[in-house]
Amino acid sequence: MNEAFLARVRAAVRAQPVTVHAVPSHAVVRRVAVEARGLAELFAKNATAVGMRVTRVSDADLNATLLRLLEPHGATVVAVRDPDLAARAAKSAGSRLVANDNADALFDCIVGITDVECAIAESGSIVVSTTGRIRNAWITPPIHIAIVRESQILADLVDLFESRPDALDAASTTIITGPSKTADIEGVLVTGVHGPAAVEIVLLA
Amino acid sequence: MNELIAPALPFDMLPRAREAVRDVKLQQFVGNATHLKDTQRGGIFGRDFGNDYDDLRTVARDTKQYALDHLDELLERFIERAQASGARVHTATTAADACNIALEIARHHGAKSCVKSKSMVTEEIGLLPAFEAAGIATLETDLGEFILQIDGDAPSHIVTPMIHKDRVATAKSFVRELGARYTEDPTELTMIAREHMRGVYRQADLGVSGANFLLADEGAAVICTNEGNFDLSVGGPPVHLVFVGIEKLIRGACDLAPFLKLLARSGTAQPLTVYTSFVRGPRRSDEHGGPKELHYILVDAGRIGVLAGKKRDLLRCIRCGACLNACPVYRKVGGHSYGSMYAGPIGAVLTPELERAQGGHDAGLANYKDLPRASSLCGACYEACPVKIDIPKFLLHDRARLRARGLSPKSEGATLALWRMLSQRPVLFRMALRAVRFHARMLGKADGEQSWLTHAPGPAGAWTKSRDLGVATGESFREWFKEHKRSGGAP
Ligand code: SF4
Numbered sequence: 001m002n003e004a005f006l007a008r009v010r011a012a013v014r015a016q017p018v019t020v021h022a023v024p025s026h027a028v029v030r031r032v033a034v035e036a037r038g039l040a041e042l043f044a045k046n047a048t049a050v051g052m053r054v055t056r057v058s059d060a061d062l063n064a065t066l067l068r069l070l071e072p073h074g075a076t077v078v079a080v081r082d083p084d085l086a087a088r089a090a091k092s093a094g095s096r097l098v099a100n101d102n103a104d105a106l107f108d109c110i111v112g113i114t115d116v117e118c119a120i121a122e123s124g125s126i127v128v129s130t131t132g133r134i135r136n137a138w139i140t141p142p143i144h145i146a147i148v149r150e151s152q153i154l155a156d157l158v159d160l161f162e163s164r165p166d167a168l169d170a171a172s173t174t175i176i177t178g179p180s181k182t183a184d185i186e187g188v189l190v191t192g193v194h195g196p197a198a199v200e201i202v203l204l205a
Numbered sequence: 206m207n208e209l210i211a212p213a214l215p216f217d218m219l220p221r222a223r224e225a226v227r228d229v230k231l232q233q234f235v236g237n238a239t240h241l242k243d244t245q246r247g248g249i250f251g252r253d254f255g256n257d258y259d260d261l262r263t264v265a266r267d268t269k270q271y272a273l274d275h276l277d278e279l280l281e282r283f284i285e286r287a288q289a290s291g292a293r294v295h296t297a298t299t300a301a302d303a304c305n306i307a308l309e310i311a312r313h314h315g316a317k318s319c320v321k322s323k324s325m326v327t328e329e330i331g332l333l334p335a336f337e338a339a340g341i342a343t344l345e346t347d348l349g350e351f352i353l354q355i356d357g358d359a360p361s362h363i364v365t366p367m368i369h370k371d372r373v374a375t376a377k378s379f380v381r382e383l384g385a386r387y388t389e390d391p392t393e394l395t396m397i398a399r400e401h402m403r404g405v406y407r408q409a410d411l412g413v414s415g416a417n418f419l420l421a422d423e424g425a426a427v428i429c430t431n432e433g434n435f436d437l438s439v440g441g442p443p444v445h446l447v448f449v450g451i452e453k454l455i456r457g458a459c460d461l462a463p464f465l466k467l468l469a470r471s472g473t474a475q476p477l478t479v480y481t482s483f484v485r486g487p488r489r490s491d492e493h494g495g496p497k498e499l500h501y502i503l504v505d506a507g508r509i510g511v512l513a514g515k516k517r518d519l520l521r522c523i524r525c526g527a528c529l530n531a532c533p534v535y536r537k538v539g540g541h542s543y544g545s546m547y548a549g550p551i552g553a554v555l556t557p558e559l560e561r562a563q564g565g566h567d568a569g570l571a572n573y574k575d576l577p578r579a580s581s582l583c584g585a586c587y588e589a590c591p592v593k594i595d596i597p598k599f600l601l602h603d604r605a606r607l608r609a610r611g612l613s614p615k616s617e618g619a620t621l622a623l624w625r626m627l628s629q630r631p632v633l634f635r636m637a638l639r640a641v642r643f644h645a646r647m648l649g650k651a652d653g654e655q656s657w658l659t660h661a662p663g664p665a666g667a668w669t670k671s672r673d674l675g676v677a678t679g680e681s682f683r684e685w686f687k688e689h690k691r692s693g694g695a696p
Contacts, residue, residue, distance in 0.1 A: 002284060005296035005505070009451065010277040012513035020271040023456065028260045029463045031253060050476065103441065103494035107407055123476040135494030136440040139433050139480075157465060157477070161458040168423065168458060168483050171495055172440075175481040180433040183473075184349035184365065185372050187238050188391040193348055193399055195433025195480070 032122040032155040039121045040150045046124025050178035052199040059204050066092035069200055076111040081132030089113045106140035113145045114138050117167040122156040125177040129170035139195040149204045206331045209359035212544040218575035222538040231369055235539050238368050239530040245474035265463045266593040269521040272455045279421040279454045286424025290486030292499040300330035300506050308339050316410035322435040323347035324415025326448050326504055328546040344405050346434035355382040361540025364472045364526035369539050412439035416449040422457025425485045429478040445496035450504050452520035467591035471525035510562025519555050521592040528586035534579050550586035553579050554599040577603035
């Protein structure tokens with residue numbers, strides 16, 4: 001079945017002359033150089049521009065920051081791959097903590113805490129995957145708290161594909177650039193349509 | 206299939222266009238929304254790419270054309286690697302084949318319910334009616350598509366499907382179909398839809414999506430949404446079906462960046478869509494959540510024929526919607542006037558071409574005689590297109606073909622009727638000037654600052670029969686537009 005289909009595609013490709021023999025250089029695609037200084041600032045600025053909130057803290061202040069962010073909220077799932085961060089996030093969540101092995105339970109959570117595979121300064125994005133994290137913990141609860149280390153920030157989207165291809169190894173990986181958005185009804189922007197209305201980034205120095 | 210996007214053939218555009226032009230509300234929504242999006246697109250590219258914008262488009266054009274020119278290799282690699290990741294790959298020659306493959310999988314699992322993320326190809330193959338007929342209740346989860354679904358309406362724009370509808374229509378259908386209380390507030394309406402869908406996500410048997418790109422090297426799919434409905438639609442159900450046209454293949458993640466950077470900026474003036482999701486196989490043994498089975502249904506439905514023909518370039522389209530937003534004719538006649546899920550400039554060339562590829566020689570054009578004429582040939586679509594598809598060239602080609610086959614009305618009467626109808630609105634002036642400027646460029650009769658057009662092709666010919674037109678070829682549309690506004694003309 002697939003073989004006959006492939007044969008038809010092969011014939012179709014040959015029916016016209018090849019016009020592009022090699023993929024062109026993508027140099028123009030990159031906007032931020034790898035060695036750019038102040039990647040953390042740039043990331044924070046661009047993440048804020050797309051509607052996420054960035055709090056920059058020292059590593060020692062992580063727990064206090066999480067406690068403050070979680071304070072008004074209830075059930076929390078911790079989907080953090082890094083074991084050290086996972087333990088600290090779980091401690092901060094305390095009695096709010098919900099077991100992180102049942103995808104259906106995510107629908108009853110208010111907060112999902114994750115770490116990230118990496119972040120991208122140029123677009124203000126974070127990258128999460130299902131390696132070591134329960135799937136959709138970052139999208140099902142109405143609030144997503146993402147813990148990002150400054151050292152995880154890549155300059156440009158291009159760098160994700162060139163230098164961190166392993167970030168895409170999981171069954172599911174998502175680049176997140178803002179809270180869930182729609183403007184389907186008369187172009188009026190509404191956040192939190194399916195995914196979280198709020199994305200809080202805790203950026204660790 | 207909804208008759209709005211799958212009309213009886215041959216398709217007659219005029220009655221729909223006439224109705225749209227008379228619909229004051231539609232004129233307002235579509236006109237304002239497209240104009241805003243078009244302006245914002247210019248803004249974000251200016252800010253982020255400046256003078257490199259054109260080079261970026263050239264890179265994207267050649268990268269995608271390379272993929273089409275080597276589609277057989279890429280397809281083979283994709284199938285092999287996707288299978289290695291644990292996915293099952295099916296190929297479907299016709300729309301019916303694609304539906305049947307899905308129905309077979311659904312039957313195998315005894316599936317009764319389905320949540321579906323937005324996908325143009327599933328509209329094209331009529332998946333929803335097929336599922337409904339088989340008793341599989343299917344929920345569109347993209348907010349716009351959901352509202353269209355409960356209203357029995359059809360998308361009129363590739364990216365913003367309910368661009369032709371307003372909050373009042375939405376409010377009424379929510380009261381009627383969901384038993385919601387009446388509210389016209391977009392936030393409240395959105396939250397009503399959210400709550401409704403969250404219940405369904407948890408129980409659905411099947412998750413269905415399209416894909417924006419297929420990566421041959423990785424055997425992976427890439428899906429872009431702003432709402433996050435894709436991740437929720439396919440994360441819960443035990444089976445995920447990805448329907449995708451074979452033209453979505455690119456070499457791999459190594460070639461993805463230019464397209465991601467162009468797609469969201471061109472469509473909605475964002476640096477990236479909020480969610481760019483990669484599918485790399487079904488759930489792994491050490492993972493919590495996600496589908497146990499992943500199926501790719503690779504769809505031909507005319508694409509192989511387009512690939513073999515003179516309009517291969519059309520398959521570069523990444524469905525960003527920019528050409529619709531930029532098109533003066535789309536802005537007036539709205540999406541349903543094109544009689545296809547692919548509206549606007551790209552639809553005007555793609556619909557007949559897909560039809561031709563599936564129906565034999567020239568059947569496409571014969572069935573959509575009006576589409577090649579539904580353009581002012583102003584060139585705005587080409588200028589907006591992130592992969593530089595020369596849509597005006599193909600429209601001209603189709604017009605010539607219609608004439609050669611004797612399929613044009615003797616007097617171009619239908620074209621003039623459409624033209625006259627549009628001329629009842631100030632937009633004609635804008636459109637006409639741009640059209641003439643485009644032709645002047647094409648005919649190459651530049652004479653210093655001015656060129657004199659003595660034989661305008663197409664509909665404008667009616668004017669030049671009795672007079673010559675002075676045309677300023679050097680001025681950009683935006684400059685002209687501003688100038689025109691200052692001098693008190695109609696915007
Ligand atoms: S033809 Fe070009 S501008 Fe139009 S939708 Fe396709 S990619 Fe976008």
